[in-house]
Amino acid sequence: MLGNFCYLAYRIFTDFSTIMSTTRPIKISNGRIITPYRLLRHATLLVSEGRIAAISEGDIEAPEALVIDAAGRYVAPGFIDIHVHGGGGHDFMDGTEEAFHTIAKFHTRHGTTAMTPTTLSCGKEELLAVLETYQRVSGQPGHGAQFIGMHLEGPYFAMNQRGAQDARYIRNPDPAEYRELTTRFPFIRRWSAAPELPGALDLADWLRGKGILPALAHTEALYDEVLQAFERGYTHATHLYSMMLGVTRRGATRYAGAIEAAFLIDEMTVEIIADGIHLPPPLLQLVCKIKGPGRTALITDAMRGAGMPPGESILGARHNGLPVIIEDGVAKLPDRSAFAGSVATADRLVRNMIQLAGQPVADAVRMMTSTPAAIMGVGDRKGSLLPGKDADIVLFDDQVNIHVTIAGGNIVYTKEVYA
Template sequence: MEHNKPIKIVNATAITPQRMIKECCIVLSDGKILDIGTGNIDVPGTLVIDAQGQFVGPGFIDLHIHGGGGHDFMDNTVEAYLAIAECHARFGTTSMCPTTLTAEKEDLLKTLSIYEEANRQNQNGAQFIGLHLEGPYFAVSQRGAQDPKYIRNPDPAEYQEILASSPHIRRWSAAPELPGAMAFGRYLRSEGVLAAVAHTDAVYEDVVAAVENGYSLATHLYSSMSGVTRRACFRYAGVIEAAYLIDEMDVEIIADGVHLPTPLLKMVHKFKGAHRTALITDAMRGAGMPAGESVLGNKETGLKVIIEDGVAKLPDRSSFAGSVATADRLVRNMVQLAGVNLLEAIQMITTTPARIMGLQDRKGSLTIGKDADLVIFDEGINIRHTLVGGNVVYQSQPAS
């Protein structure tokens, strides 16, 4: 991404990892945060943005996203990738993990090549920070809106070929109870890829073993995963309980207020805390679009869905089919519905996901030397400016 002339943001209420700083001045240069201070920092030749007392925080990092603005990553076009990145930048997202659905190996391999080209061309939207492969190694009983005809057990020849074909796969979600899933977790860890538990009917003991074999994250907690079950007379804790009980396990939640109602948002925050909880949109192509009919996955071969009540559903309304959330809505819900303070709500979509993805040295906080990915927003979490790498990619009001 090309860097324009230095930017100075004045009259900011800066959200740093420890506190809020009023009447703050932030200087960005060469794609990095150059200086943060109170009052005015004299830097000649800068573009000045007057934050007018509004909040300035680190850019939002979305670890799990399928689409938006009428496009899906599984459309397998560069145009779709770039449009999704630009759509979500309007809502404060500065980094994202493009996410696949269960598919044939050939489709996944094509997605990897499209990602590389889109990544080269991406200048005006949220930055891509690596692919998230969601499936195809899932429990059919917990498939949710994933197409069952593509679901299968981990195949070493297949996943080794896929991983060898691209350096851009950063995370992979799978069901840990499947035959071969433990070896898969170990292989992912050896390749530096984040292994996550998802679309699973595992019991607590399976998850304990999974963590010992490389899995460290629960994909969209509560969605498409087991809770307490009974087998004959005996109760077994499921993946949900395991995620709470295993302290070192991270979780991600779709905080759209629909997938998880207010009491569950509060519960996740109370027991896992902001430091272990990442907010994700899990957005499909309907994000940023009007309600009505849509398609989950590839626009030609995907599943028909309907968008209503602020969420995507299967046409028979038997299951949610991905969210239409945007990042600003996630933060707003954690503050307004779950009663989380703004510092922690921001942490859940910046610092925590940056750590989960191993990007904490470059992203996730308003810190001198880190990437100049910033958002300016008001008390209602309405985004005024989004900056990626020190460039303004969205503004709702002109810079002064």
């Protein structure tokens, strides 16, 4: 396993030897540019000082610019992953600056330009260490995806729906704990919890008051409980279908669960692990049919095994995480009784939504860009190609193979060298 990790690390950093740092404007020409309104063919986009300066159906005069010939490829907003645990052999729960930087760099190879690092249920001291690491690295210059806030997944979950979350740490909401954490670390932007737990609605009130998104997850809530929770602020469903109830029976009576509630509450947004394994094609199609691209975000939910060869891995922190097996394009518990995480990347999600779910390219891209940006409250600067917005851009071909990734106006990944 160690040998595979060293080999992958070599590959990653060899690929990144082509990272280009330039203060010159960047002109992307001859591309199929995906705007919020339409597809522009043979179009040009100009980047200056980290922002999109102009978009034109024709040429843009910029003699001093570094020119990237898109060669007819798609030019899209950079992908935004609002639920990701790791990749490239690292997990954010490792709590090291190396882990944060390596994960951010790894995912740029797959088109991600912004992400919300996500935790797992753990002890308070371990969580503090991860949050303190984020605090240090968020102000450091880097050549990877930008961090747009932390997502705490747990530990306030229903025990029977914990999945691969460590049972030692599952507990009910603790007001002293969550008030301290959200006050001390204002970059916490989202917290996933089971809304039926005692104190979970008070948690939502507190989070919304801090501008933090409460999301329902790992829950046994039924429809009526979800509706009440939605009214208190749980407006988003974490990894829809995974670790939540659908239609269930209690005695002779059937009840709608959290899945049906997410579908029936029109305003509720959802996220899906579109790896084609957690959700097979018919369910991907069903989510799109009911919720649509404006209410559906694609997430990798990737753990450290993303980008790694099949074999043994660890979910969570390296020193005390859960042993898992990577095989068949997914992480599994050692006894193969359940999935234990995703090894997907953003390009794979977009490709699957086109090829497996039959979505138009623009809609698949929307679910990986403007929709997650809106959910996380950064749509004013990210998620779409418009003048004045951050220059987060990805170039990909008809098979959604990534050719260039630009984050904040910097070329952070490229298959080609431009001069």
